[in-house]
Amino acid sequence: MQKEDLLQTHTRIAPYIHRTPVLTSRLLNEIAGANLYFKCENFQRMGAFKMRGAMYAVLQLSEEQKSKGVVTHSSGNFAQALALAAQSVGVKAYIVMPENAPQVKKEAVKGYGGQIIECASTPIAREEVAAQMERETGAFFIHPSNDLNVILGQGTAALELLEDQPDLHYIFSPVGGGGLIAGTALAAHFIGQNCQVIGGEPFGADDAYRSLQSGQIESNETTQTIADGLRTQLGDINFPIIKEHVEKIIRVEEAEIIAAMKLVWERMKIIIEPSSAVALAALLREKDAYAGQKIGIILSGGNVDVQHLPF
Amino acid sequence: MQKEDLLQTHTRIAPYIHRTPVLTSRLLNEIAGANLYFKCENFQRMGAFKMRGAMYAVLQLSEEQKSKGVVTHSSGNFAQALALAAQSVGVKAYIVMPENAPQVKKEAVKGYGGQIIECASTPIAREEVAAQMERETGAFFIHPSNDLNVILGQGTAALELLEDQPDLHYIFSPVGGGGLIAGTALAAHFIGQNCQVIGGEPFGADDAYRSLQSGQIESNETTQTIADGLRTQLGDINFPIIKEHVEKIIRVEEAEIIAAMKLVWERMKIIIEPSSAVALAALLREKDAYAGQKIGIILSGGNVDVQHLPF
Incomplete structure (x- = not known):
């Protein structure tokens, strides 16, 4: 993997994605004691960064693969992202979703032209049903996070952030x-000027923290967190990259996630989902260590049910 | 009043305000059947366009006037705006607020260094108390909306919008x-290229609609609307301008305001207050008449209690 791969990924997907704005807030800078640059992927198409990786994965398919469609399993933003990415280039998308997924998410996938296949609500069931769809239709399976093309696509958010703010100390x-x-x-490794990457993770689903501690992929012991996008676990393709290039992972309490989310809503007047708030919550939890630094924060998405808020 | 006055106003206040972004949304364009450009004053300092007018009014004071401070009466955004504007140039601000104003609004005014003077919750009481403060302290009274400097300041939002999108058909x-x-x-008159201005107003507080019908300033018969920033009525300084330069006013139902607000929250992922949603609601109510046009929409503010939402 080289810098050129990431740059080429960005060029390839640019016509299909938004270049999202980077926002700042005097008040949040004061609260954090640092200079914060928020990369607003909540303004991305379909409302989350997932569009980037899905788009690149779809664009990398051969014409023959495209003719047979794509399949994934997701109850969250990747379901919508793959449906919209596929629709953008006239490819069929089969989305395996748990039968108890919220109706609003199913409607969104349908709205983007995705065909939903329902399955039982267990990780094994969704993998099995996705594999079955792959066999039956010849559709190409795209994993939501453990796929090199998807990873490169997601990296373009930080690439853009670093183009706008080249001298960030941390993301x-x-x-x-x-x-x-x-x-x-x-992206930080290829484009940054000695820019360190720090992860925020809920205590309630801290597989990545423990994986970095042990040096091998650990499973989540619980997935009890309001940050519903962070309940999944690392994979064998992304973990080596994380192990090599991520400085550390900071775990946060549920109350810290909700407080950070409310802070962004009230002070920045933008809507972010709980998973997005985890990165800011992590910084605020250990803010003394980052005082005065220039820090990028990825606001990963804004898909939240405004009728059921945690505050 | 000339184009130069507006341009000079903008130059004068520019160091103290944010140049707010103009956002677009494919989904909202589809829903409206037109090309919409949202001027995001919800991202303005203190969360609303009111900062512009307050800032200009304060900057126009003589040094002697500044030394005695400013006074206004407002239970809403202008209270915060004048406090922050005055604080920005080291001027004292006396803010007359009804004793039953929400605690969160009082705290915000205090946070910007304003001194609150409580009064009974009637229009007459607040005018009397403000006049009394003026007499006692020598502070200069600045009206929230019926003041030429305030009007010029508020016009800079549309000025910036037209700088970004010079060929708007409507705002x-x-x-x-x-x-x-x-x-x-x-601003539309001075800067636009045949750009018409249309107002949105709640049926529950439709003094401006009726004033344009009758040709004289009418009072609100009720002020029952969720759009709490729009319960006030026109004044003798702004009405002649409105009568001459505003194309028409479209009244909207409460349900339309709430629906437009929810649409912006869910689709654009930004937080706007109910009063802001009225302009979009007005367009959507009569959208057939504006199909295919290039339309600016002023999102006036984002100060809303996220713990008490209408949806």
Whole structure:
């Protein structure tokens, strides 16, 4: 993997994604005691950074592969992202979703032209049903986070952030399945000027923290967190990148996630989902260590049910 | 009043305000059937366009006037705006607020260094108390909307919007006390290329609609609307400008305001207050008449209690 791969990924997906703005806030700078640059992937198409990786993965398919479609399993933003990315280039998308997924998420996938296949609500069931769809239709399976093309796509958010603010000392990113933070770490490594990447992770789903401690992929012991995008775990493709290029992972309490989310809503007047707030929460938890630094924060997405808020 | 006055106002206040972004949304364009350009004054300092007018009014004071401070009466955004504007140049601000104003608003005014004077919750009481403060302290009274400097300041939002998008056919603005729409109308007149200004107003506080019908300033018969920034009425300084330069006013139902607000939250991922949603609601109510046009929409502010939402 080289800098050229990331730059070429960005060029390839640029016509299909938004170049999202980087926002600042005097008040949040005061609260953090540092200079913060928020990369607003909540303004990305379909409302999250996932669009980047999905788009690149779809664009990398051969014409023959495209003709048979793509398949993934996701109950969250990647389901919508793959449906929209596939639709953008006229490719069929099969999305395996748990039968108990929220109706609003199913509607969103349908709205982007995705075909939903329901499965039981267990990790094994969704993998099995996705594998079955792959066999039956010949569709190409794209993993939401453990896929090199997806990782490169997600890295373009930090690439853009570093183009706008080349001299960041740190970038904070949430850690879920590992695609975003792995891509961010590659971007910081290739493009940054000695820019360190730090992950934020809920105590309630801290597989990545423990994986970095033990040196091997650990499973989540619980997935009890409001940050529903971060309940998944690392994979064998993204973990080596994370192990090599991520400085550290800071775990945060649920109350810290909710407080950080409320802070962004009230002070920056933008809507972010709980998973997005985890990166800011991580910085605020250990802010004394980062005082005066120039820090990028990836606001990963804004898909939240405004009728059911945690505050 | 000339184009030069508006340009000079903008130059004068520019160091003290944010040049707010103009956002677009494919989804909202599809829903409206037109090309929309949202001027995001919800990202303005203290969270609303009111900062512009307050800042200009304060900057226009003589040194002697500044030494005695400023006074206004407001339970809403102008209270915060004048406190912050005054603080920005080291001037004392006396803010007359009804005793039953929400604690969070009082705290915000105090946070910006304003001194609160409580009064009974009637229009007459607040005017009397403000006049009394003026007499006692020598502070200069600045009206939230019926003041030429305030109107010019508010007009700089549309000025910036037209600098970014010079060929807008229409600008939609909410109508409350009349300062914003009068300033917007001046900007469209001076800077626009045949750009018409249209107001959005709640049926529950439709003094401006009826004033344009009758040709004289009418009072609100009720002020029952969720759009709490629009419960005030026009004044003798802004009404002549509105009468001359505003194309029409479209009234909207409460349900339309809430629906427009939810649309912006969910689709654009930004936080706007109910008063801000009135302009979009007005456009959507009569969207067939504006199909295919290039339309600016002033999102006037984002100060809303996220713990008490109408949806």
